[in-house]
């Protein structure tokens with residue numbers, strides 16, 4: 001057995017390859033290695049086995065042991081799962097490389113194109129436990145000895161790229177640098193395949209490469225053909241990142257990292273900072289890696305005051321545009337903040353250089369994020385099918401204070417590779433797409449707390465990662481529009497230079513656009529004048545108009561005659577929920593009182609989504625004039641009723657209505673309460689009272705902020721409270737059951753047979769048919785709703801039967817072979833604290849993903865994150 005110091009040139013190349021810290025050095029040493037071993041690089045998995053056979057000295061063997069262990073997982077079928085699949089991956093960011101590695105392990109031929117020629121991003125990513133385990137298992141320590149040696153778990157983007165690049169090269173991925181993917185070249189005739197348009201003109205071999213899978217991992221600015229994106233925009237939040245040279249001196253090593261200081265947790269720190277420097281921040285983070293990396297959220301007024309921004313512009317792009325930012329002032333700002341946060345112990349704080357040789361500092365707007373509407377598509381031409389999948393920022397741009405780091409990017413990479421495996425197995429395109437979309441639904445809800453606890457079991461199979469998985473949450477019929485015979489026009493995003501400033505109607509995202517859309521949909525309805533996203537909705541008419549616009553047949557004027565605003569609103573909310581599937585995120589009281597503007601925006605964005613999906617699957621929605629005769633009749637009557645009510649109210653004291661709403665707001669039920677008696681003195685609603693307007697969790701009774709709200713059967717819970725009564729796993733919407741006997745919620749695995757006993761002695765086998773929640777079989781314990789319904793003056797439509805979810809036998813077998821039964825020894829995960837971080841984590845995702853909703857904290861702050869969460 002030879003040692004690395006032997007004269008074998010292959011060993012020397014291999015050691016250089018392991019140690020290389022620049023992209024070009026990695027490529028050079030790998031080429032040298034292949035030459036020395038007389039191998040053609042990019043030879044797929046067989047190339048890996050050849051390298052392994054020839055390099056069998058101890059240092060190399062420790063790496064092979066790790067890679068062999070991963071490659072030996074049954075899911076890869078010894079590298080034969082996708083041998084006839086040819087993939088093109090676009091983008092060598094962390095997610096593109098991670099996806100390429102998985103595809104290579106499956107035995108696919110993988111070609112990756114990246115427009116950059118070097119890795120230069122110093123910014124540091126937070127790592128979840130599973131990502132650390134995953135990277136260690138790929139030999140991270142071998143490539144980067146400092147991997148996760150600090151007090152905090154993180155890695156710089158470039159180090160992450162470097163180590164994944166090395167793994168990808170070893171596994172035979174073909175990588176082309178400085179090559180930009182510009183579009184698809186459909187097959188010109190039968191018998192030919194899909195190719196890529198690339199810039200600059202590629203070699204003939206690359207130009208002629210025909211593939212049947214395209215994975216786009218090209219980052220948040222790129223949207224491949226056929227995909228649509230939605231912009232989520234909240235209140236302005238300005239992030240600043242700065243990287244300073246890390247000289248790795250003893251003094252620098254001593255300086256403690258800051259995993260996150262947020263204003264709401266440490267007011268005195270931020271006040272002292274303001275006093276000493278004039279800098280006003282919401283939060284600050286400091287990580288030590290290749291550089292000293294700082295990220296902070298700065299207040300606009302202070303940036304203007306300190307001359308960092310020249311002028312205040314309402315348009316964020318202009319506000320933070322190159323012309324409006326003074327680089328020297330920005331550098332002074334970041335340096336002073338970093339210096340203060342580290343008590344001056346980092347010395348002179350010299351800026352590291354970015355890709356262009358400039359000081360590595362940037363100010364960016366993180367209020368706007370893009371999210372693709374779907375994660376995959378299939379295109380077919382002349383009989384050649386192409387599967388397209390998105391991963392990483394190209395799929396969902398992360399909201400950096402949530403601390404999702406690269407974790408969800410990796411999950412999407414795994415899910416996409418799993419999709420490719422299913423594709424290679426010959427599953428029907430719509431089935432493949434439906435499964436992928438089912439997984440995509442889970443992505444935004446994932447957190448370390450609600451995934452399987454044993455990260456060592458994580459693999460490509462989604463069942464190893466997501467508990468209570470239902471790969472049929474989305475059905476093939478729901479994804480028909482993702483299967484194109486002809487590609488649609490690409491949708492470009494707002495800052496796409498090729499189509500600057502334009503958003504398609506489908507990706508419209510700002511509140512103004514939402515308002516405009518609401519105005520368009522409600523135009524022509526008598527008595528409806530939508531001028532804003534708050535008070536215009538207080539009489540319930542506009543909401544009814546939207547419901548009618550979507551489903552004209554739902555409105556029966558006779559049902560609503562004589563009702564007040566609150567009752568009308570409650571009716572509209574219920575109709576929307578039960579008939580249109582639009583989950584309420586605020587109560588009727590809050591709509592009428594206008595006490596929850598954020599909730600209303602989130603809620604209205606659901607209508608927009610529902611409207612769009614109805615357009616995709618045309619049903620009863622009338623696209624023509626909204627003012628059908630029944631609607632006009634209905635709303636006319638409603639208006640008269642409301643006018644009568646108002647006239648009566650004018651007889652009361654001026655604050656009668658307000659006081660009444662306030663009293664209503666104290667009723668925690670989401671059902672409409674009885675209209676209170678007039679005569680109570682006027683006081684503006686306090687924060688507490690506003691919070692009480694349907695804002696208490698129906699399970700724990702604690703305050704429920706909008707970002708935490710989960711609506712199940714008309715009641716609101718904290719997401720963290722919505723757990724399986726048996727195993728305490730967090731439940732996914734659509735994948736749970738409520739037992740009619742005990743009223744508790746269960747995951748499908750633990751849902752007891754009807755008539756079970758609480759002690760579980762009669763607990764049935766795994767998946768059970770979910771009870772259809774008809775009105776008579778409402779459980780008593782958890783459904784006060786049912787009791788109230790009798791008293792409700794508003795007729796309630798029958799609820800649609802809940803979906804029947806059964807695992808197929810192969811699925812059951814697969815699950816049982818994975819041995820995923822919860823370990824009885826293992827304590828249930830602690831309930832996460834409901835802090836601003838939790839709110840933030842749940843913001844802008846989940847069921848009210850539509851319009852970006854600024855995160856609402858108890859203190860009304862817009863940005864927040866706590867110690868453990870970081871980019």
Ligand SMILES: NC(=O)C1=CN([C@@H]2O[C@H](COP(=O)(O)OP(=O)(O)OC[C@H]3O[C@@H](n4cnc5c(N)ncnc54)[C@H](OP(=O)(O)O)[C@@H]3O)[C@@H](O)[C@H]2O)C=CC1
Nearest residue numbers: 091093094095096114115123180181218219392393405406
């Ligand atoms: N801290 C930070 O500054 C950033 C952090 N991140 C984090 O990184 C992760 C995302 O990684 P990932 O999804 O892999 O995305 P990345 O943005 O890291 O990588 C995408 C790569 O694809 C390149 N690319 C873009 N368009 C094309 C094209 N048409 N043809 C070829 N290459 C192209 C990009 O170049 P180019 O960038 O020049 O467009 C970039 O190098 C997330 O966790 C995110 O939080 C992501 C971005 C910034």
